[in-house]
Amino acid sequence: MRCFIRHFFRVSVALMVLWFLIVLHVPEENKDVKTMVIKHGSKNSKSLNSWQSITSKYLKEIHQRRKTWLTVGITSESGHGQNGLLDTLASLYHASSTSEQRQMTVLVHLADSDPTWLKRTIFRISSLYRSQILTGQLLLIHAPPDAYPTVSNVQKEISQGQIYSKQNVDHAFLMSFATKLSPYFLLIEDDVFCAPNFVDHIRSKVIGRKPNTWVLLEFSNMGILGKLLHSKDLPLLTRFLLLFHKERPLDWLIRHFCTLLAQQSPILYRPFLFYHRLTHSTFTNNVTDQEQDLPCPDSLTGTVFTDMRFSDVHSPQAAYTLDESFFWSYNVSTGNYLILILNNPANLDRVQVRTGSIMDGKYILEKGQVELGYEPEGTPPNCTSFTLLGHLVQGQMDQIILKSAGSEVSCVKLAVNANQVGGLMVRHIYIWGENAKSEENNQRYDKW
Numbered sequence: 001m002r003c004f005i006r007h008f009f010r011v012s013v014a015l016m017v018l019w020f021l022i023v024l025h026v027p028e029e030n031k032d033v034k035t036m037v038i039k040h041g042s043k044n045s046k047s048l049n050s051w052q053s054i055t056s057k058y059l060k061e062i063h064q065r066r067k068t069w070l071t072v073g074i075t076s077e078s079g080h081g082q083n084g085l086l087d088t089l090a091s092l093y094h095a096s097s098t099s100e101q102r103q104m105t106v107l108v109h110l111a112d113s114d115p116t117w118l119k120r121t122i123f124r125i126s127s128l129y130r131s132q133i134l135t136g137q138l139l140l141i142h143a144p145p146d147a148y149p150t151v152s153n154v155q156k157e158i159s160q161g162q163i164y165s166k167q168n169v170d171h172a173f174l175m176s177f178a179t180k181l182s183p184y185f186l187l188i189e190d191d192v193f194c195a196p197n198f199v200d201h202i203r204s205k206v207i208g209r210k211p212n213t214w215v216l217l218e219f220s221n222m223g224i225l226g227k228l229l230h231s232k233d234l235p236l237l238t239r240f241l242l243l244f245h246k247e248r249p250l251d252w253l254i255r256h257f258c259t260l261l262a263q264q265s266p267i268l269y270r271p272f273l274f275y276h277r278l279t280h281s282t283f284t285n286n287v288t289d290q291e292q293d294l295p296c297p298d299s300l301t302g303t304v305f306t307d308m309r310f311s312d313v314h315s316p317q318a319a320y321t322l323d324e325s326f327f328w329s330y331n332v333s334t335g336n337y338l339i340l341i342l343n344n345p346a347n348l349d350r351v352q353v354r355t356g357s358i359m360d361g362k363y364i365l366e367k368g369q370v371e372l373g374y375e376p377e378g379t380p381p382n383c384t385s386f387t388l389l390g391h392l393v394q395g396q397m398d399q400i401i402l403k404s405a406g407s408e409v410s411c412v413k414l415a416v417n418a419n420q421v422g423g424l425m426v427r428h429i430y431i432w433g434e435n436a437k438s439e440e441n442n443q444r445y446d447k448w
Helices: 002-014 028-038 048-065 082-094 098-102 115-128 130-134 160-178 198-207 231-243 250-260 289-293 316-320 436-447
Strands: 070-076 104-110 138-141 184-187 192-194 216-218 227-230 274-276 302-306 327-332 337-355 368-377 382-391 396-400 409-416 420-435
Touching: 070 082, 070 160, 070 198, 082 104, 082 115, 082 192, 098 104, 104 115, 104 160, 115 130, 115 138, 130 138, 138 160, 160 184, 160 231, 160 250, 184 198, 184 231, 198 216, 216 250, 227 231, 231 250, 302 316, 302 327, 316 327, 316 337, 316 420, 337 368, 337 382, 337 436, 382 396, 382 409, 409 420, 420 436
Parallel strands: 070 104, 070 184, 104 138
Antiparallel strands: 184 227, 192 274, 216 227, 302 337, 327 420, 337 396, 337 409, 337 420, 368 382, 368 409
16 A cells, blocks of 8 residues: 555656647647647657656646636546536536636546547547637646556456545545645536536635635535535645545545544535536436427526525526526525516417426425516516416426417516425526517518
């Protein structure tokens, strides 16, 4: 074990930041990235000493070029699926403002030795995020295969301990590399979506606490997802993971590490900022098999208002988007509402409302109804008359609308029918239809 730990620290500096593109031959489409790589090494740089020298030079350049407040660490391998990593990167950047991106470094450990997967993943990421790579906002690393503990013939069959070992060593490399990039380190996974402005939200929580009063802040209740650490603690945590890499899973080791550093109780913040991406087939109460074949909802412009309490992270408008963002409130009362007011009246064919967590069905609106509104007045406008579309069943509603009720709709209102203690999550309000004026113009055109 001690030999392995010494070996780890001897080669951990050899983690390459895009430099292994040299070995994998970066495609010609990314000449800027390739030029940057060749500047620091050649295709014949294969010894560990060469790798260490190249990586050290690169890290010095990154440190001189930019200093960020937060490093977001991700480990990914081929079994997790390439699209999951790409979707996670897209969510990270879409959910963060330009100012937040300046405060953030994204560090991805491609923890798979399959050269085909590495080559394909590097090409796709460098094609989509060339500017982030060249400015040092996005770093890709890959640990040399000989840095991992060897597996004897007796251990050929995969055991639970070996699964733990691979995950723990992968993340030990990730954390070792991240130590000096930023003051804080956020651990997520490669199959997640992020709440809007998550960086500012995390920063506000960190500022509100004294640095010596916490080891780990949690922004998700799922495994290792959304865990924030001080980067100064990463070297010690790295050694801890390597000492017990076969003994326990990563989430257990991180929690036990916090206990050893005198944080006895978890510090968990709600609403959560990170969620796993799951297929619809895993849902228990919100999506039927038939829904997967239905067309995408229409994106009619409108604004969402509410009289419920909410945070900037999960605002009312988040319920009316086509991404994974959502509206969050808590301790709602009878008569509270969330209302979508369209910029122009629309002829609607269908309305779908989804509440509650996709993970476990919690935080649904237990008793509520959806109403359609007409004839808006005032500033901001509000509808003067409403008709009941239907009641939510187990926090969900998907209703086809009769033509007589769906004509000239200006508002879609979600109303609370009973007091409810605890959180409320409105994942989305989807509508199908088109602007009434557009449809009227089309009918006139057809007549001609």
